[in-house]
Amino acid sequence: MPIDPPLFQAAGHSVRQLQASDVPGLQALFDANPWYFRVVNGRPANADEAQAAFDERPPAHLPFARHWKAGIFDGRGQLAGTVVVLSDFCASGVWHLGLFLLATRLHGGGLAARLHQALLDWARAQGADWMRLSVVVGNARAERFWARQGYVEVRRRHGIDTGGRLNDARVMVRALGEQGLDAYLARVPRDQPGSDLP
Numbered sequence: 001m002p003i004d005p006p007l008f009q010a011a012g013h014s015v016r017q018l019q020a021s022d023v024p025g026l027q028a029l030f031d032a033n034p035w036y037f038r039v040v041n042g043r044p045a046n047a048d049e050a051q052a053a054f055d056e057r058p059p060a061h062l063p064f065a066r067h068w069k070a071g072i073f074d075g076r077g078q079l080a081g082t083v084v085v086l087s088d089f090c091a092s093g094v095w096h097l098g099l100f101l102l103a104t105r106l107h108g109g110g111l112a113a114r115l116h117q118a119l120l121d122w123a124r125a126q127g128a129d130w131m132r133l134s135v136v137v138g139n140a141r142a143e144r145f146w147a148r149q150g151y152v153e154v155r156r157r158h159g160i161d162t163g164g165r166l167n168d169a170r171v172m173v174r175a176l177g178e179q180g181l182d183a184y185l186a187r188v189p190r191d192q193p194g195s196d197l198p
Contacts, residue, residue: 003016004017004019007068007070007122008118008119010111010115010117010118011110012075013072013074013075013111013115014072015073015083015115015118016073017070017071018054018069018070018071022071022079023050023051023054025071026050026053026054026071026079027045027047027048027049028079029050029079029081029082029101030049030050031045033103033104036101037049037163039136039141039142040136040162040163041162041164042164042165054069058089059198061198062089062090063088063089063090064087064088064090064096065086065087066086066087066088067084067085067086068086069082069083070082070083070084070085071083072102072115080106081101081103081106082101083097083099083101083119084099084100085097085119085123087127087128089132090188091187091188092187093130093179093187094128094129094130094184094188095128095130095131095132096131096132097119097131097132097133098133102115113148113149116149120176123176124176124177129176129177129179129183129184130173130184131151131176132171132172132191133146133151133171133172133173134157134160134169134170134171135169135170135172136167136168136170137167137168137170138168146172147172149174150174151172151173151174152172152173152181153170153172154171154172154173154181154184154191154192154193155171155191156169156170157169157171171191173191
């Protein structure tokens, strides 16, 4: 099967849509980098974690336009991370970053920030006005990273089953253009402070 062209590139890494043939490599990535799963779920990745992640779709009550499950590949073609993105999530112009996982050995050198900026540039070029994400409360490294990237908390969700443990999550948003958070919250009522919508 031919390999899809990259969605975007940064710092010698290419991000392209994952195919079914990439699932074993994704599982190997998860197994070799248990930190995320331990912090979020209190356990390492399950033996079928990659297949479950590849097959997972958003709940039916959360509409979206497109869904990308992408791999971050280094210059040798080795899988170094993964990104999950949804466009027009719940409202036009709202994009959702469902997962952004980079091999632990690559943390701390600025690669994640460069890849994230390339992601935002790519999304903005396709009409994204805001990027939204959810980060588990207590995942301090991730909370600090997303704050440094300009994301602002708009609400908290409580008792979310993330795959083995119930967590609280901070819903965070970054405006990508002229429209700020007030316009975002008017368009996405479920993310207004105090909302109890799922």
